[in-house]
Amino acid sequence: xxxxxxxxxxxxxxxxxxxxxxxxxxxxxxxxxxxxxxxxxxxxxxxxxxxxxxxxxxxxxxxxxxxxxxxxxxxxxxxxxxxxxxxxxxxxxxxxxxxxxxxxxxxxxxxxxxxxxxxxxxxxxxxxxxxxxxxxxxxxxxxxxxxxxxxxxxxxxxxxxxxxxxxxxxxxxxxxxxxxxxxxxxxxxxxxxxxxxxxxxxxxxxxxxxxxxxxxxxxxxxxxxxxxxxxxxxxxxxxxxxxxxx
Amino acid sequence: xxxxxxxxxxxxxxxxxxxxxxxxxxxxxxxxxxxxxxxxxxxxxxxxxxxxxxxxxxxxxxxxxxxxxxxxxxxxxxxxxxxxxxxxxxxxxxxxxxxxxxxxxxxxxxxxxxxxxxxxxxxxxxxxxxxxxxxx
Numbered sequence: 548x549x550x551x552x553x554x555x556x557x558x559x560x561x562x563x564x565x566x567x568x569x570x571x572x573x574x575x576x577x578x579x580x581x582x583x584x585x586x587x588x589x590x591x592x593x594x595x596x597x598x599x600x601x602x603x604x605x606x607x608x609x610x611x612x613x614x615x616x617x618x619x620x621x622x623x624x625x626x627x628x629x630x631x632x633x634x635x636x637x638x639x640x641x642x643x644x645x646x647x648x649x650x651x652x653x654x655x656x657x658x659x660x661x662x663x664x665x666x667x668x669x670x671x672x673x674x675x676x677x678x679x680x681x682x683x684x685x686x687x688x689x690x691x692x693x694x695x696x697x698x699x700x701x702x703x704x705x706x707x708x709x710x711x712x713x714x715x716x717x718x719x720x721x722x723x724x725x726x727x728x729x730x731x732x733x734x735x736x737x738x739x740x741x742x743x744x745x746x747x748x749x750x751x752x753x754x755x756x757x758x759x760x761x762x763x764x765x766x767x768x769x770x771x772x773x774x775x776x777x778x779x780x781x782x783x784x785x786x787x788x789x790x791x792x793x
Numbered sequence: 794x795x796x797x798x799x800x801x802x803x804x805x806x807x808x809x810x811x812x813x814x815x816x817x818x819x820x821x822x823x824x825x826x827x828x829x830x831x832x833x834x835x836x837x838x839x840x841x842x843x844x845x846x847x848x849x850x851x852x853x854x855x856x857x858x859x860x861x862x863x864x865x866x867x868x869x870x871x872x873x874x875x876x877x878x879x880x881x882x883x884x885x886x887x888x889x890x891x892x893x894x895x896x897x898x899x900x901x902x903x904x905x906x907x908x909x910x911x912x913x914x915x916x917x918x919x920x921x922x923x924x925x926x927x928x929x
Contacts, residue, residue: 567882574875578893581871584864585913586896593880594924596887600880613883 548611549635552579553766554702554785557608557635569745571611572702573785575602580704605632700789703768707775707782714753715773718742720788721764722756728790739791742768744778751791824906825851831927832910840918842898845869845911856913865900868893869911872902890924903927 548559554572575591582588591602594616601623602611610631614623703720718740728737743749752774757764768788770778780786825848832844836855843856845866856862876891891902894916901912901920905927912923 570882571879574878577875578868578871581864581868582893582895584861584868584895585893585898585900588893588895590892590894591876592890592892593876593885593888594890594892595880595885596889598885600883600885613885 549605549631550609550611552607552609554787555700573745575609575611576702576704576785601627603627603632605635608635610635700787702785702787704766705775705780705782705784705786706767706769708769708771713771715771717753717755717771718774719755719757719769721767723764725754725756732790732792735792737790737792739793741789741791742770742774742778743787743789744780745785745787746779748778748780750774750777754790822848822851824848825908828905828908828910828927829853831929832912835912835923835926838914838918838923840915841923842913842915844913846908847910848908865911865913869900869902869909872900872911873904873909876902889928890920892920 548563548568548571549557550568550572551557554576556568556572559568575588578591579588587604588602589604593600596616598613598615600611600613602609610627612623612627701720701724708719720740725737729735738754739751740754741749741751757767757769768786770780770786775781778786825846828846832846832853832855835841836844842858843854843865845856846853854862854866856865858865872891872893876888880886880888889903893900893902897916899914899916899918899920901910901914901923903910903924910927912920914920914923
């Protein structure tokens with residue numbers, strides 16, 4: 548299983564259930580919070596008599612693997628420290644390529660009308676260039692509209708938002724995350740988010756950036772009392788947050 | 794300053810040596826005493842920064858950095874609790890050890906009977922030998 552440091556799952560095996568995923572991320576997150584004192588977690592290994600579970604950091608991602616202790620440790624090491632991180636890095640690099648391909652595909656489609664003339668007068672072309680093979684008639688290709696960006700879902704740790712001037716219908720998260728969302732949706736301002744607690748309770752509310760320093764805001768969502776009650780969650784719990792594009 | 798603080802049944806006077814904090818609380822049992830002896834030996838190893846030994850009614854904290862005692866104690870407790878939950882989810886039973894590696898320090902957590910051990914060490918230190926020594 549691969550997940551981001553904000554708790555978002557990137558990939559997992561078919562056998563892994565959603566509940567397992569959530570609990571793994573939640574408990575790992577709890578350790579990671581306290582592990583700041585040792586400079587964050589680079590590797591966590593739970594070694595049992597017959598099996599072992601490892602979670603390895605790969606930049607902003609974590610790879611969780613469960614293996615038998617009978618397995619060749621060198622192979623397991625190669626997989627977790629070399630092969631999978633390399634594949635993930637490659638996929639990350641390839642992720643930026645499709646947008647370039649899409650652009651060139653659009654250009655090809657636009658050029659097609661210019662090639663229609665030879666098709667209309669094939670006899671003339673054969674006379675002038677007897678050796679040249681007749682060009683195939685271009686099949687009409689459907690115009691694909693680029694897919695809208697996949698809605699990112701972030702996981703945040705809950706902090707209670709209190710104070711005299713707190714708006715009861717507004718949550719606050721890291722301004723950098725809001726900026727990323729705005730960038731993702733072509734500059735559309737994100738003012739509303741869907742929040743889902745781990746037990747499935749959902750609500751929609753307004754959004755603002757956290758006023759505090761950046762380091763304190765990372766991975767945290769500040770929620771006022773009323774929304775906490777709606778979600779039936781509390782300080783320290785994790786929630787999933789999805790931007791709503793109007 | 795080496796500070797040996799004793800509460801409850803164990804009583805030793807404070808010693809003035811190097812900057813090490815040792816806090817002992819509660820009454821010991823035989824297993825606890827054996828582990829204390831092993832950990833005292835482990836503590837002398839190069840790269841070992843200290844340890845926390847805890848049972849239901851006793852605890853010893855021996856760490857180089859006094860200002861991190863609370864943070865390290867919370868971390869070791871969180872590792873013990875959360876790693877059990879993670880292991881349970883993936884049917885990893887009979888846990889021998891949990892190793893958490895940070896940027897500069899790594900923590901080895903183990904449970905022996907009712908006793909919980911956390912050994913803090915530099916990343917270059919060999920933890921495999923420590924596991925063997927404790928499981929002896």
